[in-house]
Amino acid sequence: SSGINAEWPLRPGEKEKQEWFQKELDKISERIGNLNLDSFNVEYLKGCALNIGNEYNPKAEEKLIDAAKMSPTTYEIWNELGDCIWKKGDKKGARNCFERALSHKKNKVSLRNLSIVMRQQEQVSKEEKRKKYRLRLCVDTTA
Numbered sequence: 310s311s312g313i314n315a316e317w318p319l320r321p322g323e324k325e326k327q328e329w330f331q332k333e334l335d336k337i338s339e340r341i342g343n344l345n346l347d348s349f350n351v352e353y354l355k356g357c358a359l360n361i362g363n364e365y366n367p368k369a370e371e372k373l374i375d376a377a378k379m380s381p382t383t384y385e386i387w388n389e390l391g392d393c394i395w396k397k398g399d400k401k402g403a404r405n406c407f408e409r410a411l412s413h414k415k416n417k418v419s420l421r422n423l424s425i426v427m428r429q430q431e432q433v434s435k436e437e438k439r440k441k442y443r444l445r446l447c448v449d450t451t452a
Contacts, residue, residue: 337358347380356369356371360393370390370397373386382413383413384411384413384419400430
């Protein structure tokens with residue numbers, strides 16, 4: 310059949326789910342590769358397919374970086390790459406990607422994600438200041 314069989318096997322374990330998901334992604338990537346598209350579109354679509362899950366996928370990042378190198382002014386690529394890098398926990402890198410996307414086109418996705426990442430960075434910064442303050446108090450009381 311031409312569609313993806315989205316039914317999970319009966320009561321699979323996590324490993325089976327991951328293997329099933331990877332097989333489906335491989336099928337999608339193969340189909341994308343068979344389309345008559347510019348190479349940056351192929352890499353972008355493969356990267357998007359690999360970036361679907363909630364977990365960071367280094368292969369997705371690799372494909373999206375390749376797409377960004379081939380088409381550096383395509384804001385959708387920068388948004389997807391920012392999302393991928395964000396999953397890795399690299400908020401600064403994600404922020405750079407969303408800012409880069411906005412430099413090419415003002416769009417809702419970049420603005421929303423940039424806002425969230427900046428608030429997360431502010432929260433981390435506040436927590437770091439609190440830790441430094443507490444450490445200073447500890448040092449001052451022991452001296």
